[in-house]
Amino acid sequence: MQILAVLKSRKITPEQIFMLSVLLVNGGNYLYNLILGRILGPAQFADAAVLITFLLVLSFAAMTFQLVTAKFSVLFENDVLGNFVTKIYKQALLVGVLMGIAIVVFSKQLQIVFNTSSSNMFVIFGVGVPLYFLMSVNRGVYQGKKAFKNLSITYQLEMLSRLLITLGIIFLLNIQSSVVIAIGILLSFAFGLIPFKFSLLNFKGHISLSETQTKNIRNFFVITAFYELTQIIINNSDILLVKHYFESYEAGLYASLALIGRIVYFIAWMFVMLLLPTVVQQKKDGLDTAPTLFKYVGYIAAISTTIVLVCSIMPQTIITILFGKSYIAMAPLLWKYAIATSMFAISNIFAYYYLSLDKYIPVVISGIFGVLQIALVVFYHESLAQVVHVQIIAMFLLLCIQLVFFKLSHNKKAVSLK
Template identity: 55%
Template sequence: MTAIKVVLNKVSPEKLFMSSIILVNGGNYLYNLVLGRLLGPAAYSEAALLITLLLVLSFLGMTFQLGTAKFAILFTDTDWVALKQLLYKYALTFGTVIVILLFAFADSLQQIFHTQSALMFKTFAVTVPLYFFMSVNRGKYQGRHDYQSLSITYQTEMWSRLLLTLGLLWLVPKEPALVVSLGIALSLIFGLIPTNINLNNFTKTISLSKVNKKKVVNFLILTACYEFTQIVINNSDILLVKHYFDTVEAGLYSSLAMIGRIVYFVAWMFVILLLPAVVQKQKDGEATAPVLIKYVSYIGLLAIAIVFSCAVFPELIIQLMFGEAYISMAPLLWQYVMATSLFAISNIFAYYFLSLDQYFPVILSGLLGISQIVMITFFHSTLYIVVQVQIVAMVALLVAQLLYFAHDSILNKTT
């Protein structure tokens, strides 16, 4: 035990957090792989739809997390207490609205996505406000560089979802999608561990100054707009495939997407570390571009390695992860991974500029996200075409982000 403590003391909190997130990503992949093997392509398409909704929820939650993280660095004392109070109230309000909408449109969602039941959407909806509370907590830990607590909350959410879902599938003889939605809902409760929510955050009124509140609201709106583009780009393909194709093809495509998104999930880890570093350097009057270049380099090298592996060993990778039933997706694997790799790199640029309160990259992402939906809507005769459309859109997005970064760098040198 002493030797372990000595080793841990020598490892930086950032590296411990990165190791923890790699474990979380591995657990999430295990969760998907087990579901894919247990349920088969047709039933897995419904489970994958719920997982996609969870990803949508995570993007919305990132608005609260990043907003809390940024201003945890900039605000102190009374302003910090007032900020927490404000964000918890926003989280409760927004979460309640999402619950109402999901309950109101559950039947419509069942028809659009051809699911067996509308109850799975309502079960999923119940604990949505808890996710936003959890996001504010994570933002506090992220902004204050408390990576130990931040790691724990990701671990508790992931492990509880994995274990509870598998246990419920084993014990509860209900339709699999409903059981998966219940497992997801329960995991959001465990994701609140650790927490230190104080009732004073809701009963004792402490107000931000108008200037500071305007800064917070503007950043939240800007971030929410960008997270919406993330939802569109990262999830619209699965939702559209679920709508246009039969359940078996949708399930096959979902397995492809789950493997292909590995680069994006790892890149997200660097986003968590990027924002506090950029905000702190900007506050201290230091250059921020080196932070961006460092993380883009990491993601670029990782992407090259994964795309190469998927191009050389596609059948082996799919067979190991999902089994023989999904092997028909092998020819598309490296192409889908390339599309998500381009998106992951573009995402690092976008979050960098978000940290600096620059909104133009949000507009770029929004335009390309809408173009992706439009192109898939018109060109979806085969799954091959759906993947090709995404590659075109993501190449355009990365080129646009690079041009904007070059323009911004030249402008900063001349001013």
Template identity: 55%
Template sequence: MTTFSILAKKISPQQWFLVSTLVVNAGNYLYNLILGRMLGPEAFAEAALMVTLLLVLSFVGMTFQVTVAKFTAAFEPENRQAVIDTINRYAFILGLAFGVAVFISAPWLQQFFNTQEPLMFRVFGVGIPVYFLMSVNRGRYQGLQEFTKLSFSYQSEMWGRLIITLMALILIPAGHGVLVAIGIVVSLFLGLFPLKGLKLFRTGSRDLEITYKKQIRNFIAVTAFYELTQILINNSDILLVKSYFEAEQAGLYASLALIGRVVYFVAWMFVMLLLPEVVNAKREGKDTTKLLMKYVGYVGVLSLFIVGCCVAFPKLIISLLFGDAYLSMAGMLWQYALATSLFAIANIFTYYFLSIDRYKPIWFSAFFGLSQVVLIMNFHDNLAMVVQVQLLAMVALLITQLIYYKQYSIRWN
């Protein structure tokens, strides 16, 4: 037996997924760092816009993924395929509608975001239905805790986007936004694999009972609302900065956001593990608060380490990652990292309550996400002010989540 085979047996699928997620996050970071260095602040702002738009649409994609994950974990095996078939149809129809809307509105999007051409938005619109179907497929593997297959989907998407985009930029040194959009769309097709049982209009399949369909529709509505609040918190700043500031300033801010969000991207892998574990523990009548505290501890330690590094070595971090052209952002780095860390911890609490069908924390995120947008719209004299109003909103969000958790614990213990 080889050393690799022995090691593979000792490492659990969850541990493989954690390692794979770290590799994916590192690859996505490398992708953005290379773009930042190759293109410079002004052109990087346009490339970062495409990536940000994908993250904006993730509120729908993640809604489908989380819904499939929850109900495949909660339902008996005979109902699982019917759940997946139903949500696949929802995903395809909605994805087609979103894609057509983006394609048609490309000239308006070009004007609003001050980009070079509308073609980048049309290319992006083509990939939206694929993204939603990919999310459903990932939800299946997440809910069944088939983390090896889930890891493969994330790996193929990341490596495809990295390799295809960089090759295109090297071979075709023009139309950066369009080339980035093409790389994203092709990577979404690659992320569909491993694909199992994609039949949008399956004949002769088991149909869900009306009660189950109602549960799924209600959960989709609640989750979509929450995912939208995450988008407001996590991406509205980049979009608003792109609209309010010149291209160079927007590119500088995009680099700051990319570094500061490392906590959120790494914390997301813990959310992926948390949801099915909590659902299963609740179904078995076990205490779920220990699981919550375990993952809050992981994210808290990670946040402390990253914010500490940003306080101690801001110029070194920015210089190594993006180059000296971005050094003007050094003074704001720790503030942005702290704001993201607070949001990441608050997000763990919200997903925990979502897993046990407690939806009030979603309204907290909605309120503070909207508050963040309003604050940026009214206070954007400079980039430092944009960062500071976000920090204020995230402090208030986490305090609110902690107060609610304390009240919930007293009530149920």
């Protein structure tokens, strides 16, 4: 009884609700991928992996608008905020439409490059792209204002609708096609718009942002877009390059490896969502932001270590449970891939931290190593093991340089304070 009384007396914070929600969303997305992997098998799952990778690429591209919206939703208020949000919606819709048209127009070429069985899946995906950009701006408003309940709902609805619609069509109509997966993704974008923040829209009013405000938005947008591009390169180039260089069966095996090994990155993303508005607000209030960085780096380091150890101790068991025995060939590489993604996840926390503080050198560093990773895979892809090994090298160097930059900048700040 005493334990129940204590639990009732403790209120769950919005941040804790969001963290639990993100874990549930990531769990649902993993279930979605795992079921597809088991139903389709390695060869057909390779096609699904291309669409899933395109979805991740889209999420990083749209994340630029979400982070910009989140940051300036903290800094702006009242009419200025309404004008800013309206303007960012218009820009996001324009970019989404142009990107969607490009995917539809070049769908045949995409089919050839990635060796997929259909071009229609790219056409359907392209139609949904503008919706995703609108959804990201909407989420940016909730993130900046720390409205974590509504932010959680948008992610939950997107995940649940994609899971239920896709698997519903596959099981009820017995259709196993990449087009079905594309339809599920498209419809999930519409559900992800709920709830939509209509109250901040101001289409009638004049966009009255000062020259300084516009310059700050533009500078942050450009550097964030560059950083998200590096995220796209580091996170997804390996899967797309493997799909290009290897046969469908091997590409499907690698896709399963990547999906399991990236657990740590998706958990780290949850902390990034909390980190950015917190650091921006602390800087605005003149507070020390370093303790916040240390806290989140500690969380990710502990989680990463646990995941790597588990993957090294029982790789065959993990792969068999999640994907089945047909994917067991990837067992020896599982812990190695987890090391690469762990180092990237920790580096990512440092980069987003400095991005929140308007310091952009770590972003440039990430871009350089994103290009390095592509070059290494292009030149060294004799086997899937070699692809994993070169990624470990690139991510180890990236993390070392990020740590050196933090040490130097922290020492410089300490000297200036003295």
